[in-house]
Amino acid sequence: MSDPVAALKQAVADAALQLRGGTQTESQPPARLDRARRAGQGHYATNAAMLLAPALGLAPREIAQALGTQLTQALRGSLLRFEVAGPGFLNLELSDDWYHSALRALLEAGAGFGTGGAAHPERILLEFVSANPTAVLVAASGRHAAYGDALARILRFHGHSVSTEYYFNDAGSQIQRLGESVRARALGQEPPADGYQGAYVAELATEIAGADDPSVPVDAIAGRAVAILLQRIKATLARYGVHFDTFFSERTLHEGAPSPLERALSRLREAGHVYEHEGAVWLRTTTFGDDKDRVLLRSGGEPTYFAADVAYMENKRERGFERQLLPVGADHHGYVARLKAAFQALGNDPDLLEPLILQFVHLVEGDARTAMSKRRGEFVTLDELLDEIGVDATRYFMLQSSHERTLDLNLDLARSDSSENPVYYIQYAHARLSSMLARVGDERVSLAVAADAVWSSPAGELHSSEQELIRKLLSLPEEVAETAQRRAPHRMAAYALELAQDFTAFYRDCKVVGAEPSETESFRIALCAATRTQLAVVLELLGVSAPSSM
């Protein structure tokens, strides 16, 4: 019994199949097995009877009754009682024996519980942040960094092979502008109107030797500036706990003969999707659902940013990644259609390119709601945010709400009430567990979690808080699966909080150290050990530290 809930779900499915006369109908949606919403509705509930009703032509409640009887036999001692409720729900109440063996399964699996659930493991390339090295990372990048990093951790935990990558522009007009801006500052002038205005540009001007020397080409200045800024970005990411497997330079797409960009272009030409018009080279993206065709090479022969992106996609594919995940800011959503079109034009299944749109982070200070502009130099840096509220609080804050939602970052609130961030509640639960288990001592813990340990409950019955905590622990595999499938790490943040809450309720209701008889103490120690392990696992998935004391 490696996953007790999955086994239970299977038992329900088997019973349903038997009622149907053993014939599986293809279009039947799988029955759900949910944790009960509230007291008095059993421990788990299934809607299987309601789904069976049309096929059997019987009343749902009648079917639920039969299903319950069937399950009572199949599950024997595990099912304490069942109840037909509402329009035809079947509520199941499980025995303490079932909970005991469920906890054994949790302890056996240890930190590996819930891992490897992916039905079809894939080689995935996850590219994120990819902010141009024309400035340091801003607070909004913190959202992308936390999101991508947590998603990578979760997808790996789920069983996929994931490489993370940061793509940076070290060629093109933005870089040119950066160089010009630094040069201007070095000469004591204002940067160009479309250049970079931030104070860091002036700093760069003093750091880069020869910035004010007209004999040093602007390109060289730009190159130095990019190198310095990239270094700072890496330092910030390291501090934030975000690791990238590779940093990918755009420049390399333009190098070599033929260059990756030229190769991608040839491939598109051969496939017949390229044409010339008014001196420019176009990709017929409308063939694949885009609004209009897109330019690959400008009339001057210069490749567009889009052309580089196409070459980059092709490069990822050549490196053997079957799926490409691409979290981008909401301002890029208009770009999605042409990327997917190009991906298809290259001969790929468009479903294997997944652009993920992350909504913006708005800074709120006082009553003002400001958008951040890199070019104007109006932004809060990620480093500043980390200085203010720390890594854990920042990561949790960035992860707690759905990436599809605009995030309001209230700086006043973040500063003054940082201790009210739910992350501390979760960490506190972990610290409390650590402290308790330390007090209990390794030897006693080992005895309690041993495979032959004898467990019991005081009045012969588990407390509902104990049962709820175990059910929450057991639901990790489903949570991981849903989080991974929906590319929605905020689900894991919510789960962490719920787990901490369920533990805290257990802690409130059930004495652990010194509980009588010692078989009860053993059971509760074992439950605490399993909970601490899982809290640590979940915090790790979020990239948040799990302190042993606070």
Place this chain on the structure above:
RNA sequence: GCCCCCGUAGCUCAGUUGGAUAGAGCGGCGGACUUCUAAUCCGUAGGUCGCAGGUUCGAAUCCUGCCGGGGGCGCCA
């Protein structure tokens, strides 16, 4: 004008492959520290799930329209 995302408690947000009486944190009010960590807990107040239709045994969830907020519609990146 067309396209994408969002709208749930005073605030910040969960809950959306349709399920039972819509949840949490913060804030408000009233309580609990001689206790396994009070960064905690208990009680209480607080809701037309933006609005209006539709689909069905059942809708915050799916469909249509409208309102409000954000974003996008370059041979910029």
